[in-house]
Amino acid sequence: MRNETIAIHGGYEEESTTKAVAVPIYQTVAYAFDSAAHGAALFNLEVEGYRYSRIANPTCDVLERRVAALEGGLGALSVSTGQAALHYAVLNLTESGRNIVSVPQLYGTTYTLFAHMLPGFGINVRFAESDQPAAIEKMVNVDTRAIFCESVGNPAGNICDIEALANVARKHGIPLIVDNTVATPILLRPIDYGADIIVHSLTKFMGGHGTTLGGAIVDSGKFPWAKYAQQFPMFSEPDASYHGLVYTDHFGPAAYIGRCRSVYQRVVGSVLSPLSAFQLLQGIETVAVRIARHVENAREVANFLRRDARVDWVNYAGFPDNQYHALAQKYLGGRACSLITFGIRGGFEGGTRFYDALKLVKRLVNLGDAKSLACHPASTTHRQMSTEEQRKAGVTPEMIRLSIGIEHVDDIIADLDQALETAAAG
Numbered sequence: 001m002r003n004e005t006i007a008i009h010g011g012y013e014e015e016s017t018t019k020a021v022a023v024p025i026y027q028t029v030a031y032a033f034d035s036a037a038h039g040a041a042l043f044n045l046e047v048e049g050y051r052y053s054r055i056a057n058p059t060c061d062v063l064e065r066r067v068a069a070l071e072g073g074l075g076a077l078s079v080s081t082g083q084a085a086l087h088y089a090v091l092n093l094t095e096s097g098r099n100i101v102s103v104p105q106l107y108g109t110t111y112t113l114f115a116h117m118l119p120g121f122g123i124n125v126r127f128a129e130s131d132q133p134a135a136i137e138k139m140v141n142v143d144t145r146a147i148f149c150e151s152v153g154n155p156a157g158n159i160c161d162i163e164a165l166a167n168v169a170r171k172h173g174i175p176l177i178v179d180n181t182v183a184t185p186i187l188l189r190p191i192d193y194g195a196d197i198i199v200h201s202l203t204k205f206m207g208g209h210g211t212t213l214g215g216a217i218v219d220s221g222k223f224p225w226a227k228y229a230q231q232f233p234m235f236s237e238p239d240a241s242y243h244g245l246v247y248t249d250h251f252g253p254a255a256y257i258g259r260c261r262s263v264y265q266r267v268v269g270s271v272l273s274p275l276s277a278f279q280l281l282q283g284i285e286t287v288a289v290r291i292a293r294h295v296e297n298a299r300e301v302a303n304f305l306r307r308d309a310r311v312d313w314v315n316y317a318g319f320p321d322n323q324y325h326a327l328a329q330k331y332l333g334g335r336a337c338s339l340i341t342f343g344i345r346g347g348f349e350g351g352t353r354f355y356d357a358l359k360l361v362k363r364l365v366n367l368g369d370a371k372s373l374a375c376h377p378a379s380t381t382h383r384q385m386s387t388e389e390q391r392k393a394g395v396t397p398e399m400i401r402l403s404i405g406i407e408h409v410d411d412i413i414a415d416l417d418q419a420l421e422t423a424a425a426g
């Protein structure tokens with residue numbers, strides 16, 4: 001099935017009791033055992049079934065299967081937020097004393113996790129100077145356990161050369177982890193280009209309506225953990241915390257996501273509620289049509305801003321002279337994302353006046369809503385960073401980030417136009 005179809009049908013067939021066509025919300029904590037032996041077999045992972053909703057829930061399962069199928073992965077785990085997904089994705093394959101190498105263009109909270117929190121657990125994040133494969137490779141050493149990037153950086157809008165980064169990772173025997181939140185599998189499936197693990201904030205375009213937080217980790221099933229047993233002993237040595245289970249033996253190619261659930265989800269418990277899973281599934285049903293409209297509207301808005309003398313610069317990968325245009329052609333099929341950043345004339349002051357004058361476009365820190373949204377990263381998502389850190393993350397003081405919604409494009413442009421006018425009037 002193609003992604004447009006998977007988005008609607010993936011991961012669910014009418015359950016046998018009621019034949020409900022919509023995915024039922026299994027609002028339950030626990031599941032009854034037939035007998036002591038059945039309970040024991042479930043705990044031993046010898047039979048399929050449910051025990052307790054911190055570990056697995058049938059509604060969340062449908063979401064997991066659907067997201068895995070959309071990304072072309074072997075399996076997925078749903079969690080409460082995108083941040084929880086990032087946390088699990090990294091901690092599941094590293095230990096104290098090891099490191100991961102990351103691109104510098106990151107979502108603000110991911111930067112905080114990497115630069116300030118993980119080092120406290122003894123896991124260092126070595127930030128490359130840029131997202132270029134050579135800059136990434138320069139930072140890899142014997143203790144590196146993964147390479148991390150956002151396929152399309154938020155808010156920088158950079159597009160990573162996934163295939164080249166995957167080749168660097170393969171050469172060093174480590175996986176490539178990709179945050180695919182901004183692109184979504186509708187525009188790009190990083191696994192098709194060699195990525196090993198995909199992380200999502202389902203809160204954004206996937207859910208699509210700004211109602212529900214959620215996250216997911218997708219396992220391609222292709223990384224050979226057993227071959228690199230020395231670097232990744234957690235997958236191929238008996239786990240004392242799970243009566244000696246060996247994940248590569250028990251889960252085979254799904255060892256990574258199997259351990260993520262059996263260890264991180266079971267012990268840390270950042271679970272997604274079944275109601276949230278249902279709401280995210282509703283959103284995902286329309287993700288393909290929404291993304292098409294987002295992309296189309298963004299192109300018109302970008303062209304409007306570029307033609308406007310009140311605007312200083314516009315960063316949009318759909319422009320032929322944009323430094324990421326070639327990568328947008330290759331990885332997004334020319335469908336540049338609906339995240340646009342721009343700078344208004346008049347610097348920080350002008351930017352603030354513009355921001356305050358918006359009427360239809362919402363002032364907030366979110367993206368991927370059906371509604372058009374505007375964010376001023378320097379004063380919000382990235383304000384914890386120094387100016388130098390901001391520059392590396394692709395954030396400048398006057399920069400406004402727009403997430404173009406699916407309203408009628410003329411109404412979006414009219415609002416931007418009146419706000420530019422107010423800003424220019426000073």
Ligand SMILES: *Cc1c(COP(=O)(O)O)cnc(C)c1O
Binds near residue numbers: 083084107213
């Ligand atoms: C929003 C976002 C996150 C965090 O997701 P939450 O669901 O808000 O925790 C991670 N990565 C990117 C690229 C994001 O845009």
